[in-house]
């Protein structure tokens with residue numbers, strides 16, 4: 339064990355009510371909105387082939403041009419109540435919203451810089467009405483904040499000289515002041531989603547990241563902060579030098595999903611996912627493949643089946659409107675959740691042997707299991723193999739309990755669930771299983787034969 343002053347201060351998961359609520363979410367929404375949304379990944383008729391919110395780094399876009407874009411930010415149609423209604427219909431339980439991305443443009447009227455929404459033709463605070471609308475819709479709000487800030491003269495990628503350290507100390511104070519503003523102006527905020535913390539300057543600031551997290555949690559008790567904020571004494575991120583997670587949940591699953599439960603290392607986690615292949619801010623032209631609604635629903639099932647949440651990203655245009663593909667995804671996922679959300683909300687890793695037809699989830703605190711089915715075998719029969727001593731006593735198709743599915747017990751507590759001939763819904767479906775501990779140990783059968 340390596341002695342650390344600024345490593346993880348807790349082993350294992352948080353057990354308080356705020357974190358227990360976080361575990362029940364299942365499905366979240368990310369929204370990336372900012373100056374980059376005005377360009378949509380395009381400049382002078384040419385498309386940037388990277389993520390649209392990174393267009394400032396493209397050598398074809400002069401920094402001075404990009405850094406003045408905010409003077410055109412004027413989303414008169416911006417309607418956070420409509421955004422919240424779309425999110426509610428989709429079935430999301432939490433929102434993560436970009437207060438400041440790497441470019442440094444603040445969507446709240448910060449007093450720490452002039453590069454804010456107050457300096458735009460729109461003038462008004464974007465975040466307050468958004469927090470109010472989502473909170474009113476029963477959706478918890480988390481705020482995304484990029485530590486790296488390309489606009490700030492004191493930002494440093496590394497600390498090589500004394501001057502670097504003096505400048506970066508000013509930058510740390512600026513960062514703390516901005517975060518204090520956010521938690522003071524928007525007290526409903528349930529947590530902070532940090533980004534832009536991979537550079538050496540931050541890795542060398544382990545002590546500061548530790549004191550900052552403690553300061554923020556004292557300011558807002560119960561605040562939920564993932565593993566991207568901290569660095570330990572030796573510059574390790576996410577896990578400290580002893581392999582312990584520094585943060586309330588693992589925040590490394592960006593555009594990727596764990597393959598097995600072992601990959602999760604017993605941590606809470608969420609996966610943030612783009613609908614197109616890559617790109618978080620509005621992109622006029624989506625390159626390559628973008629996920630169909632069924633693919634997004636499968637990612638949701640995968641995440642919840644391994645004890646995490648899926649957070650689907652939306653990138654509204656500069657005027658505050660969403661793309662048709664995003665509205666379709668929200669509608670389709672919402673329609674599916676209307677019937678099947680019992681397999682997603684308040685659910686956790688089931689620990690049953692995975693089968694080819696799809697994913698299991700388990701209702702927290704109950705002996706209720708869910709089969710989220712994506713692949714019906716040619717036989718039309720779904721194999722269920724609970725752990726020894728457990729048997730399935732009832733199987734019900736969610737949303738269409740009349741559809742008679744039959745349950746055939748097979749050896750060692752397993753079952754086949756026979757679907758009606760030619761059964762197909764063209765989209766994933768859920769079977770709810772009631773289970774109970776088998777009487778005896780089941781060895782009696784062996785003794786008899």
Ligand SMILES: COc1ccc([C@@H]2N[C@@H](C)[C@@H](O)[C@H]2O)cc1
Nearest residue numbers: 370389391392533534592610618
């Ligand atoms: C490969 O390096 C990066 C760095 C930052 C990101 C940012 N994190 C996502 C949540 C978006 O904000 C993206 O811009 C993505 C990839």
